[in-house]
Structures are given as structure tokens and as C-alpha cells.
Amino acid sequence: MNRNSLRSLETAAAALLVLAASLSMASPAVADSSANNELRLGAYLVFYNASADDLSGPFVPPGVNLKVQDVQTLYAAYIRRLSPHFVMELAFGWPPLTKTEGKGPATLGSVPYNGVVISSARWVSPTLLLNYEFGEPNARLRPYIGLGVNYTTFIDRQSTAAGNAASGGPTRLSLSASVGPAATLGMSYRIAPNWHAYASFAYAQIESDLTANTAGEIRRTHVNFRPTSIILSVGYSF
Amino acid sequence: MRKLLWRCGAFAATLALAACGGTNSPTAAQSASTSRGTLVDNPPLRLASLDAPTLQADLGASAAGAQLLQLTGNPTCGVDFYYFKFWTVGGAGEPTESSGALMVPTGSPPACTGPRPVVLYAHGTQTNKAANIANIADPGNTEGALIAATFAAQGFIVVAPNYAGYDISTLGYHPYLNATQQSDEMIDALAAARTALPNTLSSATSDSGKLFITGYSQGGYVAMATERAMLAAGATVTAAAPMSGPYALEAFGDAMFFGHVDLGATVFAPLLTTSYQHEYGNIYTATTDIYSPTYANGIDTLLPSTTPLATIFAANLLPETALFDSATPTVTIPNDPVLSQELTAALAVPSDPTNPDTPLFDLGFGPSYLITNAYRVSYALDAAADPDGAVPTPSPGVPLAANPPQQTLRKAFYLNDMRYGGWAPSAPTLMCGGDQDPTVFFALNTGTMQAFWSATPAAPLISVLDVNATPSGPFAPIQQAFQQSQAAEFAYYESAAGGGYTAAQAQQLLVEGYHTAVAPFCSLAARSFFRSFFSQF
Numbered sequence: 001m002n003r004n005s006l007r008s009l010e011t012a013a014a015a016l017l018v019l020a021a022s023l024s025m026a027s028p029a030v031a032d033s034s035a036n037n038e039l040r041l042g043a044y045l046v047f048y049n050a051s052a053d054d055l056s057g058p059f060v061p062p063g064v065n066l067k068v069q070d071v072q073t074l075y076a077a078y079i080r081r082l083s084p085h086f087v088m089e090l091a092f093g094w095p096p097l098t099k100t101e102g103k104g105p106a107t108l109g110s111v112p113y114n115g116v117v118i119s120s121a122r123w124v125s126p127t128l129l130l131n132y133e134f135g136e137p138n139a140r141l142r143p144y145i146g147l148g149v150n151y152t153t154f155i156d157r158q159s160t161a162a163g164n165a166a167s168g169g170p171t172r173l174s175l176s177a178s179v180g181p182a183a184t185l186g187m188s189y190r191i192a193p194n195w196h197a198y199a200s201f202a203y204a205q206i207e208s209d210l211t212a213n214t215a216g217e218i219r220r221t222h223v224n225f226r227p228t229s230i231i232l233s234v235g236y237s238f
Numbered sequence: 239m240r241k242l243l244w245r246c247g248a249f250a251a252t253l254a255l256a257a258c259g260g261t262n263s264p265t266a267a268q269s270a271s272t273s274r275g276t277l278v279d280n281p282p283l284r285l286a287s288l289d290a291p292t293l294q295a296d297l298g299a300s301a302a303g304a305q306l307l308q309l310t311g312n313p314t315c316g317v318d319f320y321y322f323k324f325w326t327v328g329g330a331g332e333p334t335e336s337s338g339a340l341m342v343p344t345g346s347p348p349a350c351t352g353p354r355p356v357v358l359y360a361h362g363t364q365t366n367k368a369a370n371i372a373n374i375a376d377p378g379n380t381e382g383a384l385i386a387a388t389f390a391a392q393g394f395i396v397v398a399p400n401y402a403g404y405d406i407s408t409l410g411y412h413p414y415l416n417a418t419q420q421s422d423e424m425i426d427a428l429a430a431a432r433t434a435l436p437n438t439l440s441s442a443t444s445d446s447g448k449l450f451i452t453g454y455s456q457g458g459y460v461a462m463a464t465e466r467a468m469l470a471a472g473a474t475v476t477a478a479a480p481m482s483g484p485y486a487l488e489a490f491g492d493a494m495f496f497g498h499v500d501l502g503a504t505v506f507a508p509l510l511t512t513s514y515q516h517e518y519g520n521i522y523t524a525t526t527d528i529y530s531p532t533y534a535n536g537i538d539t540l541l542p543s544t545t546p547l548a549t550i551f552a553a554n555l556l557p558e559t560a561l562f563d564s565a566t567p568t569v570t571i572p573n574d575p576v577l578s579q580e581l582t583a584a585l586a587v588p589s590d591p592t593n594p595d596t597p598l599f600d601l602g603f604g605p606s607y608l609i610t611n612a613y614r615v616s617y618a619l620d621a622a623a624d625p626d627g628a629v630p631t632p633s634p635g636v637p638l639a640a641n642p643p644q645q646t647l648r649k650a651f652y653l654n655d656m657r658y659g660g661w662a663p664s665a666p667t668l669m670c671g672g673d674q675d676p677t678v679f680f681a682l683n684t685g686t687m688q689a690f691w692s693a694t695p696a697a698p699l700i701s702v703l704d705v706n707a708t709p710s711g712p713f714a715p716i717q718q719a720f721q722q723s724q725a726a727e728f729a730y731y732e733s734a735a736g737g738g739y740t741a742a743q744a745q746q747l748l749v750e751g752y753h754t755a756v757a758p759f760c761s762l763a764a765r766s767f768f769r770s771f772f773s774q775f
Contacts, residue, residue, distance in 0.1 A: 110292045164439070165287070169265075169283055170281065173262065215266040215279035
């Protein structure tokens with residue numbers, strides 16, 4: 001992992017925590033102090049909207065690119081209420097197995113490329129958000145907006161058999177970790193005093209340097225992910 | 239790795255992510271050994287995988303490629319092109335990394351799968367330091383295309399090193415026509431390729447154990463040196479087909495210094511002196527010992543180069559053809575006026591009107607010349623005192639000089655001459671070439687070797703094909719095809735489309751392209767010769 005990105009993650013997270021702490025101190029205590037915590041579970045529908053530079057490196061023909069397939073995964077979040085209007089949300093999805101397809105020439109030589117699944121990786125992508133909730137604390141519907149920071153790292157990085165065939169042999173993949181801004185926009189619906197349903201839309205900026213090592217030859221690209229997500233969840237506060 | 243574990247550990251603690259600590263797909267295993275014949279990355283990189291129709295389409299896309307396919311036939315097999323790196327030795331025995339091509343036939347026809355014979359191929363003189371014979375996508379890689387179409391696409395596994403000093407090699411020079419190094423490197427490339435083969439993406443094709451050795455020009459010489467080395471080591475050589483090689487190096491060198499300058503001499507000279515300087519350390523103390531001050535500076539590191547040869551000529555770092563000074567030397571040997579006169583005449587610009595090669599030889603002389611007269615005389619004196627049996631008129635058995643030469647370059651030629659050591663092939667050997675070759679003289683090299691072995695028990699194993707001779711025997715169709723193609727090319731140069739040259743100009747162009755033109759025809763003969771040693775399927 002990039003040392004600088006780790007440092008900027010720490011800085012951003014610390015800033016958020018300081019802000020959150022100051023908000024909770026500045027605000028009157030929440031009426032129902034027993035319900036300052038909440039756990040949410042739901043569905044995470046991720047649209048990666050990835051764009052990558054063409055692959056560069058030895059023996060790579062022009063126009064070789066890749067496409068990231070969208071995923072659905074389990075959403076989980078821990079919410080800490082800071083004040084009647086502010087909550088801190090630590091959200092993450094069950095690390096989804098994200099598949100990458102070749103994009104570009106139909107074949108490399110005689111090896112199928114365009115549209116073929118060439119690699120996969122699991123995303124570990126927690127997001128820390130500070131959300132502002134509109135309306136009265138006991139309102140049935142409360143829209144909210146949030147801003148925060150996303151950290152993404154990639155595990156279980158696999159070049160598929162088709163990917164190895166396209167790359168020219170067994171391939172080790174590296175993807176640099178990413179720290180970037182995240183935002184959310186959502187609506188809560190109070191089902192019962194401790195139960196809420198949520199529908200939200202989330203956005204994050206994720207960038208990663210992809211390095212593929214095949215028999216010592218290094219091919220690279222830079223991938224910009226601009227994932228938008230639709231999250232449907234249910235929360236229980238306690 | 240530890241960092242990754244730590245990172246995952248931290249996540250597991252904070253986010254309770256059970257999935258952490260994942261596995262990543264590996265790349266090729268990399269060997270740490272630098273011993274000879276070690277394959278560096280196993281499996282090596284496949285640069286291209288072309289099925290038979292794609293290979294045919296790719297090759298056929300250029301006019302030259304389409305012509306080549308007419309000769310070789312359309313591909314029966316697909317070909318997987320692997321680029322492998324291996325450890326070998328340099329010209330002074332120093333460990334060095336080199337690279338090469340492993341071409342594996344693929345596809346369902348019986349000729350393309352299962353156990354297949356191996357062709358160990360040595361490429362010709364290459365001035366481009368970055369050349370990579372495995373890179374079939376490079377339009378400049380015509381020799382790679384030639385061997386792919388001739389051998390790999392017809393069911394032969396091909397192994398062809400790029401040679402130390404080229405591509406990824408950090409050697410800093412190329413051990414050009416160094417018989418020991420070049421044969422060692424061929425053997426090391428073969429060992430590494432054999433290690434690689436079962437682990438490739440094309441492992442349905444395997445080594446049948448039949449081994450054929452061939453190569454063209456410099457590679458013809460290297461093929462013969464490799465045949466000698468492998469047979470001496472007791473390794474299997476099913477058959478060999480050295481093509482258009484400078485086998486009789488001492489005789490070739492003598493002819494050159496006596497004025498029979500070949501086409502390409504100004505390129506070969508620095509490659510040779512640099513190579514032998516590294517091998518023996520005694521060729522010169524300064525490059526000015528050999529080379530004119532105009533060119534001496536930096537000539538020891540000039541070739542191979544990533545700068546195109548045309549640019550090197552244009553920058554006057556090398557003369558295009560003038561190997562020697564057109565103001566030829568007068569030799570004065572005290573108390574020997576006869577020899578003095580003979581040598582002076584022998585070193586004069588060739589003027590024999592009865593020799594059709596005289597205009598070619600004369601191109602080797604100019605006022606802006608490469609090799610000094612003083613050096614030329616030192617070589618000629620050694621050659622006169624201790625003559626080679628092949629120069630000027632072949633004597634029976636065409637022996638090397640009776641004693642090891644004293645002049646250091648001539649001694650290097652002597653030690654690297656394929657007659658040195660008095661060996662003879664114990665495997666069937668076909669030497670192919672064209673008798674009008676202006677670059678590697680056919681009679682002086684192929685003819686000398688044939689005559690040298692004619693009185694040995696090896697004689698029945700040796701055959702010679704001159705693609706320019708009157709068609710007869712098993713290779714008559716190839717001879718006919720070559721001669722027809724020469725006639726067609728001549729007619730083309732004379733035609734308006736081909737430039738509307740005069741007959742003399744057309745002939746000159748034909749001569750300039752001759753050495754290269756012979757290659758596909760001899761390769762075809764080699765393939766046909768090799769096929770006689772195994773049942774095809």
C-alpha cells in the first residue's frame with residue numbers, strides 16, 4: 001500500500017472524528033440516550049463506472065483496455081448518533097468478488113479478449129461518512145446527506161485462465177489501495193421506534209494502479225472507479 | 239507480504255472481515271540460478287498465440303509474407319510464440335543472460351500436436367541490438383516469420399536464441415562467430431526451452447527427441463559449430479543443415495585481406511574484431527592498430543546498435559563498402575623482391591576482367607576506408623608465410639594453415655574455422671547455399687568444407703545443395719523455384735513497375751539481394767531434408 005494514501009486516510013479519518021466529537025459535544029444530549037447506536041444490514045448494488053487507460057508495457061498491442069463488471073453484495077454499517085441531526089456511518093460491503101473483462105480487440109492473436117473475464121478481485125472498501133439528517137428526530141421520513149472518505153484495497157486478486165491466456169502466462173496482479181472522497185444521499189423511514197428502513201445513493205472516487213506481472217514482464221494501467229451505489233437496508237438502533 | 243498480512247489483520251480487527259488474508263494468483267517461477275542453460279521465468283511469456291488461419295492471414299498481409307507462404311505452403315498448424323530468458327556464457331566465459339524464441343506448433347492436425355521434432359535455429363547477422371526473433375508482431379522480424387512459416391507452422395518446435403549482446407542481454411558486445419560461445423549459447427537455449435516446454439500453455443505439444451540444427455549465414459556457421467559441440471558432448475543430433483555460413487573462416491579472412499572483399503564486410507569487420515578481442519584479448523591494444531583514424535574511435539562498441547545501419551553510414555561512423563584503402567600498399571620484404579612483388583600485386587585493387595566478381599570486390603576499396611594498409615600488410619605477411627590450403631587455389635584436403643598463425647586476427651580465424659580440430663560430422667549434414675552469394679562466398683566456405691570432409695569416413699553423411707546449380711536430384715524443384723524467382727526479380731527490376739532499370743543495374747540489384755534471397759529456398763530444402771528422418775505423423 002502507498003504510504004501517502006495511508007497517511008491521507010489517517011488525516012481524513014482523524015478530521016472526521018474530531019468534527020464528530022465537537023458536534024456531539026456542542027449538541028444537547030440525545031433524548032433517548034439508549035439508542036445512540038445502530039446496525040444496518042441490506043443490499044449494496046454497485047455500479048463501478050470504471051474507466052482505465054489502455055494497458056501499457058512490453059508486447060502490448062494498442063487499444064487493450066478493461067471493463068469492470070458491476071456487483072451486488074451485502075451492505076453492513078455501524079451508525080453512531082452524535083446529535084439529533086448528525087450521525088457517523090461506517091459502511092462496508094461484504095467484499096464483493098468483482099470481475100474484470102477485456103475491452104478492446106476481439107482477439108489478441110487468436111486468443112479471445114473483448115468481453116472475456118480476465119481477472120477478479122475482492123474489494124475491501126469501507127467508507128466513513130458524517131451524515132446530516134433533516135427533519136425532526138421522530139419524523140417518519142428523514143432525508144439525509146453525508147460526506148466522508150472511502151478506503152479501498154483489493155484482495156484475492158486472480159488472473160483467470162482466459163486472462164492468463166491473453167497475458168501470455170500465469171499472471172500476478174497488484175492493485176494499489178485507494179483513499180478518496182465519498183458522498184451519500186438517502187431517506188430513512190421509521191418502521192418502529194427502533195427499526196428504520198433506508199434507501200440511499202452513494203458515490204465514491206476510487207483510483208488504483210493496476211500492475212500485471214507475467215513472466216517478469218510488467219504491464220500497467222491506471223483505473224478510475226467512480227462507483228455509484230444503491231443501498232437498501234434496515235437498521236436496528238440500540 | 240508481511241505488510242499485506244498486517245493490513246489484513248488490522249481490517250479483520252476493526253471490521254471483522256473474515257474474508258481477509260486472500261490468495262493472489264502467482265506469476266511464473268523465477269530461477270535464482272545463473273548456471274548455464276537455466277530458464278529464468280518458468281513458464282516463459284507467450285507473446286502471441288496464432289491459430290493456422292490467423293497466422294496465414296497475418297503473414298499473408300504483406301507482399302513479402304504472401305510470397306513466403308507460396309514457398310513454404312500455408313500453415314498446417316497454429317503457432318504459439320514464447321519469449322524465454324536463459325543463462326549462458328559470454329565470449330570470455332562470463333555468465334550472462336540471453337533470450338530467445340520458442341515456437342510451438344498447435345492445433346488438432348496430427349502434425350501439430352503430441353511429440354514433435356525440435357529445430358534449433360541460429361539466426362543471421364543482425365545489427366539491431368534490440369532485435370527479438372520471438373516477437374512475431376514486429377514487421378522487421380523477417381527471419382522470425384521465415385522460420386515460423388517454414389518450420390513451426392509445419393509441425394516443428396523451433397528454438398532460436400537472440401544471442402548474447404542482443405535484446406535483454408547486458409553483455410555489451412556480441413560474441414560474433416565465436417565458435418565456443420555461440421555453440422554453448424545454442425545448447426543453453428535448447429536446454430532452457432526444453433525445461434519450458436512442458437509448462438507452457440501449449441503443453442499438448444511435446445519434444446519427440448528428434449533434434450535438427452540449422453541456421454542461415456552467421457547462423458549457418460553457428461549451426462555447424464553447435465552440431466560439432468553437441469556431437470562431441472554425445473548429445474543427440476538427428477541431422478543438421480547449416481546454410482550459407484562462413485565456415486572456413488581462415489580461408490574467408492585470407493581471401494578478404496587479399497582483396498576479395500564481400501558485400502557487408504565493413505559491418506562484419508567490427509563485429510569480428512570486437513568479438514575476438516573479448517575472447518582472446520590480443521587482437522589490438524588500441525582500435526587504431528586496425529582501423530583508420532576516421533572510424534577507430536568507438537568502433538569497438540558500435541555494433542550491434544539500436545541506431546539503424548543507414549544512420550550509422552550516414553553519420554560516417556562506418557564506410558558503406560570501403561573495407562580497404564584504394565591507395566593499396568607496396569610491400570617491401572628485405573632480400574625477397576619476388577615475394578614483395580607478389581604481395582604488392584595481391585593487395586592491389588582487383589582488376590581481373592575475366593572475373594565477374596571484380597566489380598563487387600572493387601566496392602571494397604575507397605579513399606575513406608576502414609582498415610589501414612599497415613594492418614592489411616601484417617595480415618598478408620602471415621598468410622603468405624603460413625598459407626591456408628583453400629587460398630588462392632584449393633589444395634587437396636584444403637587444410638588450414640600448417641602452423642597456428644602469428645597474426646592475432648588470423649589466429650582467431652584459424653581457431654574458429656570449422657576445419658579446426660579436424661572434426662567431421664557423425665550426423666547427416668546438408669550444407670545449402672547459392673554459388674553466386676556475394677556476402678558469404680559459397681565455394682570458399684561450403685566448397686572448402688565439402689572438400690575437407692570428402693576424404694573422411696564422414697563423406698557419405700555430407701551433402702551439398704547449391705540452389706543455383708542445374709536442377710537435379712531430390713531438391714530439383716527447389717533449385718528450379720529459386721532460379722525462376724531470380725529471373726522473375728530481374729524482369730521486375732527491368733519493368734516500369736520495378737523501376738525500369740537497365741540490365742546491368744537490375745543485375746546489380748539482384749546481387750545485392752542475393753544472400754537474403756537464398757534463405758527461404760535453403761530453409762525449404764532443410765525442412766525437406768529433416769522430414770526424411772521421421773515419419774510425419
